[in-house]
Amino acid sequence: MKKLVSAGEILVEIMAERIGQSFLEPGPLLGPYPSGAPAIFIGQAAALGQPAGLIGAVGDDDFGRLNIERLRTLGADVSAIAVHTGQATGTAFVTYRADASRHFVFNIANSASGLIETDTAATKLLASADHVHVMGSSLFSDRAIAVALSAIETVKAGGGTVSFDPNIRREIMQASGMRTALDHVLARADIFLPSGEELFLFSSAKDEKGAVDELLNRGLSCIVLKKGAAGATYHDRHGTVASPGxxxxxxxxxxxxxxxxxxxxxxxxxGAAPADAMRIANACGALAVTRKGPMEGIFPLEAVEAFIATGKNMQ
Ligand code: ATP
Ligand code: MG
Structure with missing residues (x-):
């Protein structure tokens, strides 16, 4: 089976217990939950039985151990997660507003995550990879950008493929080279996975069809637009597959x-048909939102298939 890798932020998430809770005053918190977009991605891929490994860095602390243990338990390759003594693992504090939007307080670039590099272990992992997945949020510093871009070059040079999820988090995407890097990654991607308005960051078109046509003409193999509870829509040169949530x-x-x-x-x-890949993906996305904590709703393939078969929520 093909091996996929990602590189980027590893952190713990600490969540306000109440909707609308402000971080300007003390209040009840939940967590720490293992997190970081590329870590969630690699954890879910591994749980589905895909060989998957992550390049990143944590501190020699309980938050780092929590993340490595969780990824290991899910079956991921953690050999390229560096552990840095004297550095704290990254953190994200999140509170949900009444309108369902989120407010984050991140410490990533100045945490152990900021020390990400293409070291010997990362080079070895990349040599065994068939596919690299890049998250926009992982382009949080010039150093992290360099790791992502070199991962793309290595995997592509070996005949592998690339996927890209913009996953825009404005709070952490302050690196001077970030915008150029986003465009660079998109130009090298086979699969593009934007959510909602992220589609229009890379196109001058005003509607979904116009943006999709423009982006497919630039060389993407397919575009999968995520639409929250409504599911997702797949586009390639042959047409469109809408898949309900x-x-x-x-x-x-x-x-x-x-x-x-x-x-x-x-x-x-x-090599699954788009409709089949979309059904499994919508099921994993739906299951993810049924648990507090971004990795607590990761389930193995058998459980995801059982969920699809019954159409019922999992207890
Ligand atoms: P994230 O917050 O992780 O960055 P996103 O904005 O990238 O998410 P969404 O469109 O919110 O992506 O969700 C991804 C997928 O998860 C959706 O396409 C859908 O399949 C599933 N999903 C999300 N929210 C729900 C929901 N409330 N009910 C059912 N499925 C959902
Ligand atoms: Mg996202």
């Missing part, structure tokens, strides 16, 4: 896009 009770939306993307890319690598 599964009805679930959403308790925490964070991580849905990463779990969806991991499932879609894993099944694309297995």
């Amino acid at each position: 599964f009805a679930v009770d959403e308790v925490d939306p964070t991580g849905a896009g990463d779990c969806f993307g991991a499932a879609f890319v894993s099944f694309w690598l297995r």
Whole structure:
């Protein structure tokens, strides 16, 4: 089976317990939950049985251990996660507003995550990879950008493929080279996985069809537009496949896009028909939102298939 890798931020998420809770005053918190968009992605891919490994860095602390242990338990290759003594693992504090939007307080570039590099272990992992997945949020510093771009070059030089999820988090995407890097990654991608308005960051078109046509003409193999509870729409040169979402009770939306993307890319690598890859991806995205914490809603393939078969929420 094809091996996929990602590189980027590894962190713990700490969540405000109440909707609308402000971080300007003390209040109840939940967590720490293992997190970081590329970590969620690699964890979900591994849980589906795809060989998958992550390049990143944590501190020699409990938050780092929590992340490595979780990824290992899910079956991911953690050999290229560096552990830095004297550095704290990255953190994200998140609070949900009443309108369902999120407010984050991140510490990533100045945490152990900021020390990400293409070291010997990362080089070895990349040599065994058939596919690299890049998250826009992982382009959080010039150093992280260099790691992502070199991963793309290595995997492509070996005949591999690339997927790209913009996963825009404005709070952390302050690197001077970030915009250029986003365009650079898109130009090298086979699969593009934007969510909502992210489609229009890379196109001058005003509607979905116009943007999709423009981007497909630039060389993408396919575009999968994520639409939250409504599901997702797949586009390639041959046409469009709309795939509805599964009805679930959403308790925490964070991580849905990463779990969806991991499932879609894993099944694309297995040569699945777009409609089949989309069904599994929508199921993984739906399951992700049924648990508090971005990696708590990751399930193995058998459980995802059982969920699809019954159409019922998992207890
Ligand atoms: P993230 O917050 O992780 O960045 P995203 O914005 O990238 O998410 P979304 O469109 O919110 O992506 O969600 C990805 C997928 O997860 C959707 O396409 C859908 O399949 C599933 N999903 C998300 N929210 C729900 C929901 N409330 N009910 C059912 N499925 C959902
Ligand atoms: Mg996303």
